[in-house]
Amino acid sequence: MNIWKISIKNLLHKPLYTALSVLALTISIGLLISIKQLDATLKQQFENNLADIDLVVGAKGSPLQLVLASVLHIDNPTGNISYDEAKKISKNRLVEMAIPMSYGDNFKGYRIVGSNISFSKFYKAEIEKGHDFKSPMEVVLGSDVANALQLKIGDTFLSSHGLAEEGSHEHPENFVVVGIYKQTHKVIDRLIVTPLESIWDVHNHEENEEHPSEESHHHAEENHHKAHNEETHNDQEITSLLVKFKNPMGLLRLPRQINSNTNMQAAIPKYEMERLFGFTGIGVKAISWIAYAILLISSLIIFINLFKMVKERAFDLALLRTYGASNFQLIKIVAYEGFVATFAAIFIGLILSKVGLFFVFKMLSNQFKQTIPQSLEFSNVITVLSWVMVMVVLAILLAILPILKMNVSKILSHEK
Amino acid sequence: MIQTKNISFQYQKNDAVFTFPDINLGKEEPLLILGKSGIGKTTLLHIIAGLLNPKSGEVTIDGTNLQSLNSKQRDQFIGKHIGLVFQKNFANRSLTVLENLEARLFFSGKTANKNNIPNLLKALQIEGCQTQKINELSEGQLQRLGIALAVIHEPKLILADEPTASLDDDNCQNVMQLLINQAKTNKSNLIVITHDQRVKSLFQNILTL
Incomplete structure (x- = not known):
């Protein structure tokens, strides 16, 4: 027999009250930890996805849409811009790296991004298998794409027009998988990267229409390339230009220049994301406040339970004093009851938040097609746990006050 | 063995002052203190038990002057050397009979007496109740458990406050006899205070307040 045993027996003696205390506390702990973790993970994931991209230049429209489309790859692009115009920006002395990017197609819902081999530098994505693309129609897959679609080096596939998985017809050209990136946990994991020319080719063929046979197809393609080289490229378009500056000066000058002097727009991903979090932050805050309110209520329940026990069982406690128990031992009995309930709640709360988040993240991963x-x-x-402990200790302290003022003789003679 | 000298008590200033006759009890002499309600019987018992401090006078149990101990020492002394029986015996309702006795031994620091529990319960005719919870016991069983809780740690002094008041005639004689026997077996002194005239015949040593 010891004090822990007595406390636990006391708790088990009133299963309903104990369950209520534990349940309320569990909900608040689970909710608080889940919401904080969800918030932190999403923020980090978004920031991760922003990579080193300081500025996005694209067609005029919503800057948030431009960032969502070109940086996070979760929205439709605002439109196209002229490749030549974009190239002018690349030449600015404040620009360290400027990479053109073009959209057009998808394969089973995964976006095919036309760019150059420097695209992966933004995400520090290295080749895991195979090699980087060298010529049009060669693609390198993000690791999540390769996993989800079970594609290997040498596999070929046909792209579908547009960014949506369903609908629209397939393009007749075969893309060839030549490499797979290592997992980065950044947005590149769910992209299919190919040279800009692949995108242009696919869509130019579209205009040329119909190829009678494989043989002539090859010829047609060769001719086409020749045509490309002869052309002055001034009709070529890209979706956006991803820019990394040499120093912060670029952020001050270039966006304003682009926005006022060209028919393109410049958006700063970090700024747009902050704006976005400003909106979603309200929801997170609201849920946090609700969780803290539940914490307050649950510590109140714990207090009431303990206080009730101290009051109703004053005779039992006084009796223990005649057994030789010190005041401190009585306090321990009450306090341990509170702590056992609290630790049970913390344990269950952590497990619940883990399980809950597992499903939330599974859902998110499915939706974003990216492992998070x-x-x-x-x-x-x-x-969170500090707050819980502060509240519980407060509840316990208030509940044990009657013990400190307990008059053993009075209780024993009045209960007669 | 047990001595009280010039005990007086006052609950609050301006309240009436209780004065009590001196008690001088030798080894294993049971004492019955009779008195009407309101005369201060329980007060005297609590003073002897060390739960109340008298206004004046002192209590000496087996050579230890209770008034000379600090509160912590007195707590320990009470737990180890005194057993209390009440009219209604509350025990911890979360615990079984056995666990209550174990808890009692734990707090008085006499866990070695654990082995005596089965014999004691047998002597008190409640050996079948070991694993029962308190609220499953009858009034008579509860009173027997009260005695068990008061004697399991082999105290020097057993103090009983109206132990038979809520019992019927049969149980009254039975329980009181058990209490006297247990005091004898444990070589403990016994003081019973009551207004219950039914138990008078069991005592030679009677003090009327």
Whole structure:
């Protein structure tokens, strides 16, 4: 027999009250940890996806849409811009790296991005298998794409027009998988990267229409390339230009220049994301406040339960004093009851948040077609648990006050 | 063995002052203190048990002056050397009979007496109740458990406050006899205070307040 045993027996003696205390506390702990982790993970994921892209230049329209489309790859592009115009920006001395990007097609819902081999530098994505693309119609897959579609080096596929998985017809050209990137947990994991020329080719063929046979097809393609080289490229379009600056000066000058002097727009991903989080942050805050309110209520329930026990069972406690128990031992009995309930709630709460988040992230991963690493910030858990402990300790302290003022003789003679 | 000297008590200033006759009890002499309600019987019992401090006078149990101990020492002394029986015996309702006795031994620091529990319960005719919860016991069984809780740690002094008041005639004689026997077996002193005239015949040593 010891004090822990007595406390636990006391808890088990009133299963309903104990369950209520634990349940309320569990909900608040689970909710607080889940919402904080969800918030932290999504923020980190978005920031991760922004990579080193300081500026996006694209067609005029919503800057947020431009960023969502060209950086996070979750929205439709605003339109196209002239490749020549974009090239002028690349030449600016404040620009360290400027990479053109063109959209057009998808394969089973995964976007095919036309760019050059420097595209992967933004994401520090290295080739895991195979090699980088060298000529048109060669593609390198992001790791999630390769996993989800079970594609290997040498596999070929036909792209579908547009960015949506369903509908529209397939383009007749075969893309060839020549490489697969290592997993980066960035947006490139769910992209199919190919040279800009692939996109142009596919769509120019579209205009030329119909190829009678494979033989003539090859000829047609060769001729086409020749035509490309002879042409002055001034009709070529891209979706956007991803820019990394040499120093922050670029951020001050270039966006304004582009927005006022050209028919293109420049959007700053970091700024747009902050604006976006400003909106979603309200939801996170609201849920956090609700969770803290539940925490307050659950500590109140714990207090009431303990206080009730101290009051109703004053005789039992006084009796223990005649057994030789010190005041401190009585306090421990009450406090341990509170702590056992709290630790049970923390344990269940953590498990619940883990299970809940597992499904939430599975859903998110499916929706974004990208594996999202859960980032559980330890400081967040510590913050939540500290608050829980503060509230519980407060509840316990208030509940044990009657013990300190207990008059053993009076209780024993009045209960007679 | 048990001595009280010049005990007086006052609940609050301006309240009436209780004064009590001196008690001088030798080894294993049971004492019955009779008195009407309101005369201060329980007060005297609590003073002897060390739960109340008298206004004046002192209580000495087996050579230890209770008034000379600090509160922590007194707590420990009470737990180890005194057993209390009440009119209604509450025990911890979350625990079984056996667990209550174990808890009692744990707090008085006499866990070695655990082995005596089965014999004691047998002597008190509640050996079948070991694993029962408190609220499953009858009034008579509860009173027997009260005695068990008061004697399991082999105290120097057993103090009983109206132990038979809520029992019928049969149980009254039975329980009181058990209490006297247990005091004898454990070589403990016994003081019973009551207004219950039914138990008078069991005592030679009677003090009327």
